[in-house]
Structures are given as structure tokens and as C-alpha cells.
Amino acid sequence: MVVVGAGMAAQRFVEQLMQRAGDDVRVTVIGDEGRRPYDRTRLRELFLGGSADDLPLPFDAFEDDRVELVVDDRVLHIDRRAKTVRTRSRRLHRYDTLVLATGASAGRVAVEGAGLPGCFSYRTVEDAEALRAFVGARASELERDLRGVVVGGGPIGLEAAGALQAIGVDATVVQYADRLMEAQLDGTAGSIVKRHLQARGIAVRTGTRVTRLDPDESGVVTAIEFQDGSFQRVDVVVFTVGLRARDELARNAGIAVHPYGGIVIDDACRTSDPAVLAIGEVASLDGRRFGLVAPAREMADVAVRRILGHEARFAGFDESAAITLAGVDVASFGDALARTPDAVDVLYADPVAGVYRKLVLAGDAHTLLGGILVGDASAYPALHTLVGARLEADPSSYVLPSRG
Numbered sequence: 001m002v003v004v005g006a007g008m009a010a011q012r013f014v015e016q017l018m019q020r021a022g023d024d025v026r027v028t029v030i031g032d033e034g035r036r037p038y039d040r041t042r043l044r045e046l047f048l049g050g051s052a053d054d055l056p057l058p059f060d061a062f063e064d065d066r067v068e069l070v071v072d073d074r075v076l077h078i079d080r081r082a083k084t085v086r087t088r089s090r091r092l093h094r095y096d097t098l099v100l101a102t103g104a105s106a107g108r109v110a111v112e113g114a115g116l117p118g119c120f121s122y123r124t125v126e127d128a129e130a131l132r133a134f135v136g137a138r139a140s141e142l143e144r145d146l147r148g149v150v151v152g153g154g155p156i157g158l159e160a161a162g163a164l165q166a167i168g169v170d171a172t173v174v175q176y177a178d179r180l181m182e183a184q185l186d187g188t189a190g191s192i193v194k195r196h197l198q199a200r201g202i203a204v205r206t207g208t209r210v211t212r213l214d215p216d217e218s219g220v221v222t223a224i225e226f227q228d229g230s231f232q233r234v235d236v237v238v239f240t241v242g243l244r245a246r247d248e249l250a251r252n253a254g255i256a257v258h259p260y261g262g263i264v265i266d267d268a269c270r271t272s273d274p275a276v277l278a279i280g281e282v283a284s285l286d287g288r289r290f291g292l293v294a295p296a297r298e299m300a301d302v303a304v305r306r307i308l309g310h311e312a313r314f315a316g317f318d319e320s321a322a323i324t325l326a327g328v329d330v331a332s333f334g335d336a337l338a339r340t341p342d343a344v345d346v347l348y349a350d351p352v353a354g355v356y357r358k359l360v361l362a363g364d365a366h367t368l369l370g371g372i373l374v375g376d377a378s379a380y381p382a383l384h385t386l387v388g389a390r391l392e393a394d395p396s397s398y399v400l401p402s403r404g
């Protein structure tokens with residue numbers, strides 16, 4: 001077997017395969033980052049004094065004799081007839097089964113100046129190290145704290161803003177949508193998260209589109225212009241929008257990809273070529289991609305069981321997540337935005353205390369469909385498991401603050 005990509009889905013795949021497969025399995029994992037698989041979700045630790053060595057995922061499975069890990073090499077071509085992949089270092093690897101686990105790449109908005117020095121993505125250890133080094137050098141050069149803009153107000157944008165602040169940058173989040181985390185939060189929750197960030201000294205501009213970035217005389221970014229014609233001085237810009245599935249290998253090999261990106265898979269993680277599977281953020285099931293660790297791990301498990309001849313299905317995954325962003329606990333699960341016809345909300349909002357709890361119920365007013373928690377997400381694990389079930393207690397008892 002050959003696995004392309006040595007990220008979080010690949011790590012889980014190898015771990016599960018080594019636990020379940022016999023001695024006759026050989027797997028080569030090829031990754032283009034210059035290091036072994038690491039926990040991308042903890043990238044912010046590099047801004048809190050941590051190093052890349054503090055982010056490893058369990059590595060035991062890669063030390064198995066049946067596994068070869070190749071890092072710092074990129075697969076450039078798949079020859080489906082010969083069943084080989086060719087890498088940048090011109091090595092050929094043969095496969096019986098090919099697993100594509102190439103993830104996604106952090107894009108940049110297509111505006112003038114987006115490639116200037118001082119503009120960064122926020123996806124890999126290399127991105128984080130380059131950003132940290134730039135901020136250190138530029139702040140010394142200018143002899144002052146830097147002004148930073150994060151383009152994108154989704155979870156990763158808010159995390160990047162917290163990271164910038166942790167290294168002394170005065171951060172502003174610029175979001176095109178009318179609220180922060182528009183895929184996970186409703187308007188009230190978005191505005192409570194915004195208040196939390198502002199209270200921590202992070203500025204937020206919603207409903208704002210970036211139109212241009214200007215360089216100073218040395219070519220480094222110095223100003224950002226918005227659609228309304230206003231502009232802001234800036235020393236460092238982090239893009240967290242425009243995430244794209246890294247599906248180019250599959251596309252070039254004639255494997256079906258979705259028009260909006262992502263390698264088309266069925267519920268067994270099979271692509272349009274029966275010898276090729278796709279797992280993780282690069283995969284698209286029924287036109288949906290999944291940008292979280294839990295579904296990537298689930299797909300890896302399904303792929304392993306299928307390869308070993310067992311029954312297993314990936315049934316899709318809601319975008320449920322509980323995260324702490326720039327110090328704020330936020331959870332969003334199930335049908336958080338109440339898209340189900342006849343859904344009803346039961347909610348408690350205290351913008352002053354920064355607390356918001358909402359349950360979305362089916363038309364029967366008892367079956368839990370989803371919810372949003374801001375400020376205190378401790379009820380998330382219990383509530384998440386109740387999605388689809390009839391709540392035993394009065395729904396309001398789950399959201400109202402306990403008395404006394």
C-alpha cells in the first residue's frame with residue numbers, strides 16, 4: 001500500500017492498519033512536510049513558547065517494520081495503469097491499494113498584494129515558524145509592536161488572532177460575513193464571541209471585504225484596503241480563508257473530483273478507481289467535505305476495515321466541535337443554525353456575562369437537533385450525545401443558569 005500525505009488522517013490510518021493487519025502488509029507513507037505527522041490543531045502552541053517537537057501524534061505505528069515513512073518528498077504523479085506513484089525526488093513506488101490523504105491547503109484571497117512579504121497562511125508548522133520569525137525580526141527592525149490583520153473570522157482565523165496577540169501583535173480580525181464563525185454560530189452567538197474578543201483586545205470588523213494590500217518602499221506589506229474605500233496600516237497579514245482540497249493528484253490522474261473541490265468518495269471511502277481510496281479533508285462525500293479531525297479519523301478507520309475485507313461505512317459527520325478560541329469556550333453541534341423545517345430554539349443569552357446557550361429542537365419541542373454554547377461549553381459532551389434523542393427534562397433546564 002502507498003499512502004500519500006503524512007498528516008492526521010494518514011497517522012490514524014497507519015495506527016489502525018498496524019493494529020489490525022497481518023504480517024503480509026507493507027505500507028509506504030509519503031509526506032511533503034519535512035517532519036513526521038504532528039497535531040495541526042495545536043499549532044497555536046508554537047506562539048506560546050512551544051516548539052514543533054511538542055506537537056507529535058502517537059508515532060509507535062510508524063516504527064513497525066511493515067511501515068516506511070518518507071518525509072520531505074512530494075508525490076507528483078499517479079500512473080493508475082502501472083499502479084505506481086512518482087515523487088519529486090524521482091522515486092517510483094508501486095501499490096496494490098493507494099490511499100490519498102493529502103488534506104487541504106490554506107489559500108489566500110485573490111487580491112492585489114496577497115503575496116507580499118509579511119502575508120502568511122496558517123496551516124503548517126512551517127507557516128507558524130515563518131510567521132513567528134517574521135514578527136520577531138520586523139518588530140526589532142521597526143522598534144515597536146506590530147499591527148496585524150487576520151483575514152477570515154472562522155475558528156482558525158480566531159485562533160490565528162490569539163496566536164498573533166500572544167507574540168505581541170495588535171490583532172484585528174476581518175470577516176466578510178456579517179458575523180464571526182458564520183458556519184457554526186448564529187447572529188447572537190457571533191456577537192457574544194465578538195464581545196469576548198474585543199474585551200481581550202482583539203478588534204473585529206465583520207461584513208468587510210479586503211480589496212488590496214499595499215507594500216512600503218522595501219516591498220513589505222504596510223496597508224490593507226477595504227471595499228468601502230477605508231484602509232488600515234498593517235505590518236503582518238494572516239490569511240485563513242480559501243481552504244482548498246489538495247485534489248490535484250487525483251484530478252490529473254482522471255479520478256473523479258467534485259466541481260467544488262475534493263476527491264469524490266462513496267461511504268466506503270472508495271474513489272472512482274477501485275484501487276484508490278481517499279480519506280480526511282481531501283475527500284468529498286455527497287458534495288460535502290469535512291474540515292475536522294474526528295471525521296478524518298473515522299474515514300481512516302473505515303478505509304482500514306474495508307481494505308481488510310470487513311464491513312464499515314462512513315455515514316458523514318456533522319460539523320460539531322468544541323474549541324477554546326482566544327480564551328473563549330465555544331461549541332456548536334448538530335443542526336446548530338436550525339435549518340430543519342419547523343425547528344424551534346430554546347435559548348439563554350447574557351451578552352454582559354458573555355454566556356449563550358441555545359438548544360435547537362424538532363417541531364415536537366422535545367427531540368434535540370443541535371445547539372450552540374458560548375462562554376461555558378462544559379455541557380457539550382453530554383448534549384452532543386443526545387442529538388436525535390428525546391430530552392428527558394424540560395429543555396429550558398439545560399440552558400438556564402442554575403440558581404443559587
Ligand SMILES: Cc1cc2nc3c(=O)[nH]c(=O)nc-3n(C[C@H](O)[C@H](O)[C@H](O)COP(=O)(O)OP(=O)(O)OC[C@H]3O[C@@H](n4cnc5c(N)ncnc54)[C@H](O)[C@@H]3O)c2cc1C
Nearest residue numbers: 005007008009031032041074075102103280281291292293
Ligand atoms: C490551525 C488549525 C487548527 C485546527 N484546529 C482544529 C480543532 O480544534 N479541531 C478539529 O477537529 N480540527 C481542527 N483543525 C483541522 C484539522 O487539523 C484537519 O481537519 C486535519 O488535519 C485533516 O487531516 P488530513 O490528514 O486530512 O489533512 P492534513 O493534516 O492537512 O494532512 C495532509 C498532509 O498531506 C500532505 N500532502 C499533500 N499533498 C501531498 C503530496 N502530493 N505528496 C505528499 N504529501 C502531500 C500535506 O502537506 C499534509 O502534511 C485545525 C486546523 C488548523 C490548520
